[in-house]
Amino acid sequence: MAANPPASQAATASPAAAAAAAAAAAASGINSLSFARSASLISRMEASSRLEASFGCQEDIFQSLAQNDAHHISKTDFLRALVSTGLLPDDPRLKESMLLMQSVPEMMDLATFKRCIAPNILLIDRAFQGDLVIPEFQQFCVELRGMFDKVRANKSGTVADYIPQLSRVSPNQFAVSVCTVDGQRFSMGESSTEFCLQSTCMPINYILALEEHGEERVHEHVGREPSGRGFNSLTLNEAGRPHNPLINAGAIMICSLLHPLIELSDRFDHVIKMYRKMAGGKRVGFSNSTYLSERQTADRNFALGHYMKEKGAFPTGTNLMETLEFYFQLCSVEMTADSLSILAGTLANGGNCPITGESVVSSDAVKNALSVMYSCGMYDYSGEFAFQIGLPAKSGVSGAMMVVVPNAMGIAIWSPPLDRFGNSVRGIEFCQRLIAKYNFHNYDNLVHVSSLGKRDPRNKREKARDDELVTLLFAASTGDLSSVRRLFLSGVNLNEGDYDGRTAIHLAASEGHLKVVEFLLSCEVIDINVLDRWGGTPLDDAIRENHPAVIALLRTHGGKQNARVVART
Structure with a gap:
């Protein structure tokens, strides 16, 4: 009787293979501990193999x-x-x-x-x-630089003036920083200048509350729906709770949930420590002058706090004044575009910091935060932003903006001039240009991106070309004229062939797709007498497969047979 193969033989090759191996182990009577040890051994062997390969490079x-x-x-x-x-x-x-x-x-x-x-x-x-998430990063940076330079020329918008410290910031300052989930980083403009997070801190605080209390408890006190009202409106939902965590009332409520039983100074230190971890250990500062100004101009926020207290919305035992102080402090936290992009990259990476590898917060908490950011993160412009840009984002009246491309990158933008909704004018335009160039919109995967003039920077150009060639050849062989036309308009080389040298016109002629052949011949770039690996021309294919209409059309346009092919037949 043959011995059972090792249960871990396929382990770690893929989740599916590991599951199959586990099932085989169970069927063979191998206990789970033995399987786990074997899988761990295989994992170490594969890691060792990768390490040896890397040393060889x-x-x-x-x-x-x-x-x-x-x-x-x-x-x-x-x-x-x-x-x-x-x-x-x-x-x-x-x-x-x-x-x-x-x-x-x-x-x-x-x-x-x-x-x-x-x-x-x-x-x-x-x-x-080239095995990081953006394989051609230098080209990606060149393209981002082009967008940045164009957006910098936008002089519209006004700097927030309700807080004196914000009104004194130069409207000409502009910074964009990117951090991918693999820790690839690039910054432009005043990326090392510190600015107050203001409302940009709200989704981070929401994540920390979820980590501390869980989704069910948190949403006993705050909703998760867009309010349809101004971000500081004196209104609650029908349950007497703030509509979501990303408006002032909801953010104040979240602050009441963050370690309420310890001293305020320790609560602040805890949150700053978590910000710093999510930003890869980068400096996280604090503007005391902004904090004092926030307190002096906070009548609406005090009113919101008392209104929620009157409705019984806060957790039992909440100290309202201390909660409001905490809220003002967190809005006055300072970061740079560089450090904020790393924090955004942590969100894009499911809670794991891209440059330290540390698992800072859970992926479930991040998922919930990104969902709320997608629907509620851009004040009264949130619906339009979700429609046009299709990415989770959060802005603040300091001109800060945090954008997340899940599983790809985090982007931080800072430019003080704001539009009428309170969002950074340059930040919005940069996102519009970004989405026009790349298939980052949440629903771009439903559309063939080349037809939109977009590309996926996560793919190597060679792979993208190969994918387009396969699509072209398949469309030509099946008579899919609309796809052939679309690929031509997107710039695909119609004369490129597969490993046998078979081009689109070879395949269309061989299958007798007259309309496709007509379209290909109408394209001046087409080579009507291109040879495949066996020396055959498109006319040779049409004759061999007996397609009279295609034969006549090719001959009309100068199609020829290869004498060697004719001699063989």
């Missing part, structure tokens, strides 16, 4: 950077190449390698180079292999 990276002197490369060239992939020298995941590089000469030989990058080789190898 060290020489490839070295040779790609070596120029006149094939035996040395400069640290400057290596760091420049690393930055072009999106990984910055201050990335905590590269700490060991960066420290080693500080102690070696500018010109490194292969042995020195290997020693320096060995501690972080897996990440460095992925970056140079």
Whole structure:
């Protein structure tokens, strides 16, 4: 009787394979502990295999950077190449390698180079292999820079003036920072200038409340529907609760839920600590002057607090004045576009910080926050933003804006001039240009993006071209004229063939699709006598498959047979 194969043989190859292996283990009488140990062993073996492969790529990276002197490369060239992939020298995941590089000469030989990058080789190898979420990051940055420069020229909007500190900020300041789920980062403009988060902090506070109390308890005190009213309206839902956590009443309610039993100073420290973790350890500041101004101009927020207290909306034992103080403090927290983009990247990554790898908050809490951001995050413009941009976002009257592309990246925008809804004018325009260029809209996957002139920066260009070629050839072979026409208009090369050299006109002629052949011939770029791997022309295909109408059409347009093919037949 043959021995049972190891239950973990397929484990870790994929979730489906792991599940199948587990089922096989159960059927074979292998206990779950044995299976788990085997799966863990296989996982370690695969990790070891990947590590060996990465070490093997060290020489490839070295040779790609070596120029006149094939035996040395400069640290400057290596760091420049690393930055072009999106990984910055201050990335905590590269700490060991960066420290080693500080102690070696500018010109490194292969042995020195290997020693320096060995501690972080897996990440460095992925970056140079183009295996991060945005494989062609340098091109992506060039395109973002073009958008940024165009948007910067927009001088419309007015700076918020209800708080003196906000009104004094220059309207010319503009920053955009991006952090992908793999920790690729890029910043433009005044990205190191600190600004107050204002309402941009609300979804983060909501996440922390969900983490502390759970969804059911939190939503006993706050709803999750758009209000249809102004963000600071003196109104509650029919249950006497704030409509959602992203308007003033809801944000005050969330503050009442955050560690209410400890001292206010400790509550503030706890929240700042969580902000800092989500931002990868970057500095999180506080503007005391803005906080004092918030208190002095907070009549509406005090009214909201007392109104909710009168309705019995707060948890039992809530200290209203302390809750309002806490709310004003959190609105006065300061970050930079660079650090806010990392925090947004943590949301895009399901609660895991992209540059530290730490699981900071649960994916369930992030999911709930993104859902509310999608429907309620942009004040009275939320519905239009969801329609046009199709991404979860939150803005603040300081001109701050946080946008999340789930499973891809977080984007932070800061530009003080606001539109009539209280959103950053440049922030809105930048998002419009971003969505016009890339298929980031939540529902772009329902539409063939090339027909919209969009592309997916998460795909390598070679893969995108291959996908379009496959679609073109399939459409030509099945007579799908509308798809062929659409692909032509999107710029697909109609003369490109598969591995056998078979082009769209070969396949359309072979299958007798007259309308498709007519359209292809109407395109001046088409090569009517292109040869496949066997030397056949489209006319040879039409004759072989006996399609008289196609034969006549091809001959009318100068189609020829290949003499060698004729001789073989």
